Amino acid sequence: MRINRLIYHEGKVTNPYSVAPTSHFFGSTSQSDPLFWFVYACGPLPHTRGYLLFGSTLLSGWPVSTVHRKEASRFVPSSVRFFSFHYLSSASSFLHPLKMEFKKPATVLNLANIRQALVRMEDTVVFSFIERSQFYESPSVYAPNKYKIPNFSGSFLDWLLLQNEKTHSLVRRYESPDETPFFPDQLEESFLPSLNYPPVLADYADEVNVNDEIRTVYIEKIVPQIAAKRGDQDENIGSTACADVDCLQALSRRVHFGKFVAEAKFQNEMAHYTNLIRNKDIKGIEEAITDSAVEAKILERLIAKGHAYGTDPTLRYSQNPQSKVQPEAIAKIYKEVVIPLTKKVEVEYLLRRLGDDDEAEAQDPQRKTQLMNRLLSNSLW
Numbered sequence: 001m002r003i004n005r006l007i008y009h010e011g012k013v014t015n016p017y018s019v020a021p022t023s024h025f026f027g028s029t030s031q032s033d034p035l036f037w038f039v040y041a042c043g044p045l046p047h048t049r050g051y052l053l054f055g056s057t058l059l060s061g062w063p064v065s066t067v068h069r070k071e072a073s074r075f076v077p078s079s080v081r082f083f084s085f086h087y088l089s090s091a092s093s094f095l096h097p098l099k100m101e102f103k104k105p106a107t108v109l110n111l112a113n114i115r116q117a118l119v120r121m122e123d124t125v126v127f128s129f130i131e132r133s134q135f136y137e138s139p140s141v142y143a144p145n146k147y148k149i150p151n152f153s154g155s156f157l158d159w160l161l162l163q164n165e166k167t168h169s170l171v172r173r174y175e176s177p178d179e180t181p182f183f184p185d186q187l188e189e190s191f192l193p194s195l196n197y198p199p200v201l202a203d204y205a206d207e208v209n210v211n212d213e214i215r216t217v218y219i220e221k222i223v224p225q226i227a228a229k230r231g232d233q234d235e236n237i238g239s240t241a242c243a244d245v246d247c248l249q250a251l252s253r254r255v256h257f258g259k260f261v262a263e264a265k266f267q268n269e270m271a272h273y274t275n276l277i278r279n280k281d282i283k284g285i286e287e288a289i290t291d292s293a294v295e296a297k298i299l300e301r302l303i304a305k306g307h308a309y310g311t312d313p314t315l316r317y318s319q320n321p322q323s324k325v326q327p328e329a330i331a332k333i334y335k336e337v338v339i340p341l342t343k344k345v346e347v348e349y350l351l352r353r354l355g356d357d358d359e360a361e362a363q364d365p366q367r368k369t370q371l372m373n374r375l376l377s378n379s380l381w
């Protein structure tokens, strides 16, 4: 069975003989494929207006596609539709859970979902850089003890970041496994009931924290590339520090997502990673986690996003459409800082992955299956 991915399509299919326009299929189905589909199973997709078809064409194997529900009735007998509903409601979420939901562990360790989340995070990072680019470099914001702050020793930025984290801890921000604080020892306990997220990462995951490095590299390498001008701008130090907090939090979340990537990769290729980890083969681990094609695509997309998000749309066709942050600078920051730090998180996480318990897991393939079954039973719609 050749299943690459599901494509959710809510458009209309007007001609039952062309149920298979290329974009609705996965795999290599093409417009010229002989006619049709043999529909083997189908069912409405929960939470969408789509209808899922499971079948084959003569040439292309076993594609899965979705069409609008109303249209599905034209070529799928109602008995089949009824019969297959429950089966496919579950099967579709198994094949391709829609997105990461931390209450549904199986959706979290799906590499496609993780990458989708990373793509979405690019928007947050790019926009936060654009906001920061309004202000001067502002070294006073980063200089330790430049301002006399009551009961605090450090930079103005650190002070603001700490206040922000303390407040956000009160609304449970750092209970979420995708949030990593800069000041883990100074958080406050929330008055809200605990969220009790099911664990998806190893129990030491919180200790993998490269925020100090992120902050240093942000101040030294990123700010100079995105700031409007050199020097200070007294009237804007508050706005500048607020923009810095947004940038740092966006970068931190992005980089520490490496933990999910690492766990997903470990579970997908347990034997290979176990070997590398046992041999403390850092270079081998780095090679195993690297996907150059994915990286190239990220950089290409960032240039496009830098142009699109940083340009006033009414100036798009002007002779001189100015980008607020140079798109090439954003891509360079990802290439030289964001991706390498994400990989560092992945490696640090993986190097500790074989605790006593995990060693047993790696030696007992049954255990992985049992674990996956348990996770999946939590996640079905």
Ligand SMILES: O=C(O)C(=O)C[C@]1(C(=O)O)C=C[C@@H](O)C=C1
Pocket (backbone or CB within 6 Å): 115, 118, 261, 289, 290, 291, 292, 294, 295, 298, 338, 339, 340, 342, 343, 346
């Ligand atoms: O998507 C992955 O596989 C990742 O490991 C994440 C990431 C990234 O930082 O975006 C890092 C390393 C890979 O070479 C590709 C991408």
